[in-house]
Amino acid sequence: MWYKVDFDKLILLLLPTFLRKPVLFGYLKALILPLSGSEKSLYYRWSNVRDDNLKKLSYNCQRCYFRGALNDKFDPVLRRITFEDTLSLEQDYIYTQAENLDVYLGTMWLEQDFNYAGSTVDYLVMVPRDIMNTKLNEIVALIEFYNLAGKQYQIISI
The missing domain is CATH 3.30.300 (GMP Synthetase; Chain A, domain 3)
Known part of the structure; x- marks a missing residue:
């Protein structure tokens, strides 16, 4: 689905094939760590808010x-x-x-x-x-x- 993002896969897909080296991959992974890292990441919080809103909208x-x-x-x-x-x-x-x-x-x-x-x-x-x-x-x-x-x-x- 569009809302489930695998950030490691996204990095590899957006990198040109000749730049897909472990060092550059690790560097880019470190750059997007605030987005995809742990329970404090923006993506995790956004996902929780999305789930809460969908639950709220299921009632009337x-x-x-x-x-x-x-x-x-x-x-x-x-x-x-x-x-x-x-x-x-x-x-x-x-x-x-x-x-x-x-x-x-x-x-x-x-x-x-x-x-x-x-x-x-x-x-x-x-x-x-x-x-x-x-x-x-x-x-x-x-x-x-x-x-x-x-x-x-x-x-x-x-």
Whole structure:
């Protein structure tokens, strides 16, 4: 492939045949050592960045891939990061005395703001507490990268 470079072979192919001597080959190999040498070389770092970018591009904003991207990066063994929809409950209204209407509370459960129908939150990201305490900024960055435009989310610690 075009991205896999054998630098020794490249040196030999670019040298004219009458200059292919061991001394000149060693000299040219020493010149390109910063490109091809060890784990600190430019080619090695470029190859790692390329692999990371290809992995990042293999995911998208669909919920199954999105959850997979978060679990692959932050919780690869237990895979506890999940997504949930908001409940879209109807909000009960408590009238004031000035409105002069009956007030009956009955059994009322108080929910979080994002569970009501008028909320701007579209989905919840459920993240384990130990991961959230240590890597919250990275989680937010990854969610922002894959989040569909116009969708709002809230991260909940479980």
